[in-house]
Amino acid sequence: MATELFQTITHLTSNGAAKSEIGGKQLTLALGGLYIASTTNAAKPLLVWEEEKGYARYYIPTESLHDSIKALLAESPSTNGHAGPKVKLVNVETLTSKGGEPQALIERLTVGSKSTTWARFVDGPFKDFIRFERNEIDDWFENGALFAGIKNPYKRIDTAAVSHHIVVKIDGEKVAESNVAVLLNETGLKESYYLPATSILDWGAVTKSDLRTACPYKGEAWYLSLTVGGKRHENYVWYYQYPTHESAALQGLVSFYNKENVDILVDGVKI
Numbered sequence: 001m002a003t004e005l006f007q008t009i010t011h012l013t014s015n016g017a018a019k020s021e022i023g024g025k026q027l028t029l030a031l032g033g034l035y036i037a038s039t040t041n042a043a044k045p046l047l048v049w050e051e052e053k054g055y056a057r058y059y060i061p062t063e064s065l066h067d068s069i070k071a072l073l074a075e076s077p078s079t080n081g082h083a084g085p086k087v088k089l090v091n092v093e094t095l096t097s098k099g100g101e102p103q104a105l106i107e108r109l110t111v112g113s114k115s116t117t118w119a120r121f122v123d124g125p126f127k128d129f130i131r132f133e134r135n136e137i138d139d140w141f142e143n144g145a146l147f148a149g150i151k152n153p154y155k156r157i158d159t160a161a162v163s164h165h166i167v168v169k170i171d172g173e174k175v176a177e178s179n180v181a182v183l184l185n186e187t188g189l190k191e192s193y194y195l196p197a198t199s200i201l202d203w204g205a206v207t208k209s210d211l212r213t214a215c216p217y218k219g220e221a222w223y224l225s226l227t228v229g230g231k232r233h234e235n236y237v238w239y240y241q242y243p244t245h246e247s248a249a250l251q252g253l254v255s256f257y258n259k260e261n262v263d264i265l266v267d268g269v270k271i
Helices: 002-015 067-075 245-250
Strands: 019-022 027-031 034-038 046-049 057-061 081-083 087-096 102-111 114-121 129-131 139-142 157-162 166-170 173-178 181-186 192-194 206-215 219-228 231-243 254-256 262-266
Touching: 002 087, 002 102, 002 114, 002 129, 027 057, 034 067, 034 102, 067 087, 157 245, 173 219, 181 245, 192 254, 206 231, 231 245
Parallel strands: none
Antiparallel strands: 019 046, 027 034, 027 139, 046 057, 057 129, 081 087, 087 102, 102 114, 114 129, 157 181, 166 173, 166 262, 181 192, 206 219, 219 231, 231 254
């Protein structure tokens, strides 16, 4: 982890990010029962696109850290520190400039039994910001709400009820048919059609999956698998049981992955 992170921050300090801007939402991070960071209007997070085609991620300002962690930073960035019985911060690796000046520190934060490794920039365009690993945080929140994913401020979605004859085939066999649908347009993505669940012709061929994925624009997606011609097709269908308010029109409707062996025909035209 540390080596991979070191390579990433080396690239960022040498080449910069594709784009970054100040985020407008309050971000709160929880680890080991402690709110380890909470941004404010005076200490706002950064939205950083590290790659041109990648998703944005948050960097948090060191000023937003919990007081006990800031106390550790004030001791020395290169030594172990202790702030009470629960919080420890250990320096793992240091990235230096050609002149030997520190540019970023890879540090291991431990709160109780939980730990995370982050990169703290001490120089350059991201000075005084921290790049953290999302999957190592217990929970995080936007404006006090449980986080579902970072929204791109330049992306939007639109839904509209449409009347088309839609047929879905898998391996050439018709598996769904409907004359009504909700059309979803999402910036940068191909349009998707959401059909009534009863458009699936053989519900006996359906198996509910345990897979769940989260989208900040639509909510938590649940998945269905279909058996066609004796072959099981895992997670080819998804739906939103409890969509976000902006995607409420999708509730309970199903959509099909437009895979190589899937034909989605709208008024006879393959999309």
